[in-house]
Amino acid sequence: xxxxxxxxxxxxxxxxxxxxxxxxxxxxxxxxxxxxxxxxxxxxxxxxxxxxxxxxxxxxxxxxxxxxxxxxxxxxxxxxxxxxxxxxxxxxxxxxxxxxxxxxxxxxxxxxxxxxxxxxxxxxxxxxxxxxxxxxxxxxxxxxxxxxxxxxxxxxxxxxxxxxxxxxxxxxxxxxxxxxxxxxxxxxxxxxxxxxxxxxxxxxxxxxxxxxxxxxxxxxxxxxxxxxxxxxxxxxxxxxxxxxxxxxxxxxxxxxxxxx
Numbered sequence: 001x002x003x004x005x006x007x008x009x010x011x012x013x014x015x016x017x018x019x020x021x022x023x024x025x026x027x028x029x030x031x032x033x034x035x036x037x038x039x040x041x042x043x044x045x046x047x048x049x050x051x052x053x054x055x056x057x058x059x060x061x062x063x064x065x066x067x068x069x070x071x072x073x074x075x076x077x078x079x080x081x082x083x084x085x086x087x088x089x090x091x092x093x094x095x096x097x098x099x100x101x102x103x104x105x106x107x108x109x110x111x112x113x114x115x116x117x118x119x120x121x122x123x124x125x126x127x128x129x130x131x132x133x134x135x136x137x138x139x140x141x142x143x144x145x146x147x148x149x150x151x152x153x154x155x156x157x158x159x160x161x162x163x164x165x166x167x168x169x170x171x172x173x174x175x176x177x178x179x180x181x182x183x184x185x186x187x188x189x190x191x192x193x194x195x196x197x198x199x200x201x202x203x204x205x206x207x208x209x210x211x212x213x214x215x216x217x218x219x220x221x222x223x224x225x226x227x228x229x230x231x232x233x234x235x236x237x238x239x240x241x242x243x244x245x246x247x248x249x250x251x252x253x254x255x256x257x258x259x260x
Contacts (some may be wrong), residue, residue, distance in 0.1 A: 014018040020062040020128030023192050024184065025051050028168050036175035039080070041239050045170045046180035052216060059166065059180040070165040071232060073097070074244055080170065081157070090150035093121060095231040096242040107238030108137050132220065137242065140219035147215070154213035162207040165227060165246045166200050185250045198257065206257060226252035237259055
């Protein structure tokens with residue numbers, strides 16, 4: 001179980017982002033919230049609010065390109081949303097969430113392990129792409145039997161998914177300081193004078209109204225409006241490598257919010 005000290009250390013390790021947050025904190029006289037308990041009361045979890053400026057609980061993004069908005073395990077995501085069986089099975093295969101793939105030995109580059117996993121998933125290993133599936137320890141969308149169930153679930157739960165990714169994560173809603181209501185995104189990296197502001201509730205409203213889930217041509221990314229989901233695919237352990245990673249860019253979000 002992570003301690004508050006460990007979580008804070010992880011946060012300060014994001015050197016560039018953290019320094020930019022501190023610039024804004026000083027410039028606009030902001031307050032940094034403490035991390036609180038997760039919604040199950042089991043452990044501390046990262047606040048979605050980076051800095052509080054008056055009534056604005058700001059999630060701060062400092063990137064001119066696509067950036068990571070939320071990362072989590074498929075298990076915790078499935079637990080939060082109580083995913084139906086077929087939806088969970090598809091999600092697990094999409095990000096390689098399997099006990100054998102979460103080990104140091106088997107998380108990637110081990111076709112023998114992946115072959116055993118495929119047997120348990122009732123998938124023909126020989127039909128998989130050697131690089132993107134056999135080596136990376138997951139299935140692409142076209143080879144997932146229940147993929148349509150996963151896509152439909154995201155379309156039907158778009159409002160809740162956006163609220164999770166942008167505002168809440170696994171934070172207990174009673175810890176109001178940890179729930180973000182505003183995004184401050186730098187149009188120019190490291191420039192506190194280039195901030196573009198978004199009201200998160202307005203983003204959620206737009207997503208509920210018009211965002212539809214679809215599979216990108218690569219078969220490894222699910223598009224959810226300006227938000228995308230993929231397997232993280234980096235890190236030195238299975239737990240991080242096979243995480244769910246939600247990304248977004250300022251350009252895509254701005255376009256999405258401007259569209260009628």
